[in-house]
Amino acid sequence: MGNNNTASNMITVNSVLGNIRRDKPMQERYRQMSARSMTEIVRIHRMESQRVRMRKSTDKGTDIAITLPPGSRLRHGDVVLLADNRMVVVELEPERVAVVKIKRDTLHGRHSNHSRSHDHEHGHHHHHDDEDNMLLQIPVRIGHTIGNLHRPIKLEGDRIYFPIQAESELDMFRKLFGHMNEHLEISGDKIVFEPEEGMDVHEH
Structure with a gap:
């Protein structure tokens, strides 16, 4: 997924694929993958949720570059990456x-x-x-x-x-x-x- 010219373990994501709190199928997928320890969480502050470019690390240490279309807003439970063996979910800090x-x-x-x-x-x-x-x-x-x-x-x-x-x-x-x-x-x-x-x- 990541470009070769960035650090090989940096993943770039550029869209929101769904939300585990709002979409039933995504919720189900999250449950299944979570049970197999395939889910990772990116925590952001609410103030950052309207930033369309940021770099974050997941709770498992995966580096992620988030680049979204202007005017986007990340929400609690948004899925930004979904692969066969990995799902990355955004969570807002309480x-x-x-x-x-x-x-x-x-x-x-x-x-x-x-x-x-x-x-x-x-x-x-x-x-x-x-x-x-x-x-x-x-x-x-x-x-x-x-x-x-x-x-x-x-x-x-x-x-x-x-x-x-x-x-x-x-x-x-x-x-x-x-x-x-x-x-x-x-x-x-x-x-x-x-x-x-x-x-x-x-x-x-």
Whole structure:
């Protein structure tokens, strides 16, 4: 595979062949080859995922030169090399993130305290509207706050994830979210972070 004029063990890859997390056949192939110790992992940081040229070593020491078409983006689980006896998969390094969870139960809880069950049938549905409005506004306002700081975000269920440099930033966000805090739980975690499609921002 490698060109003879480079070091003989350097492999050049120039396309993504599939993804072991998104493509069933590739997942199956990965499982089979993994069982026979034929898989190798290239770890990259998310910030590198948009670089179209880089040199990396796999976890088994294979040197790889990655050259992709402009505008490409490597994703967690991308397969960049597939041969009879070798599969090379890209993995993103886990990174620190803030996890913002919206506490729906507090809103529902407050509700049931002041409304008797028979009210549910008669004319207090506007409470629900207020509540839904509140719930809709929170993610939008959080998104806006985070967007202003040029952070990419990922939405999953009632959780919003975005990258942070250090745990100490969590307090900064609690201050920024101000009175919304009573509806939020903010915690830190370390995960493979992949931003929402089309919600990329250029981080500084």
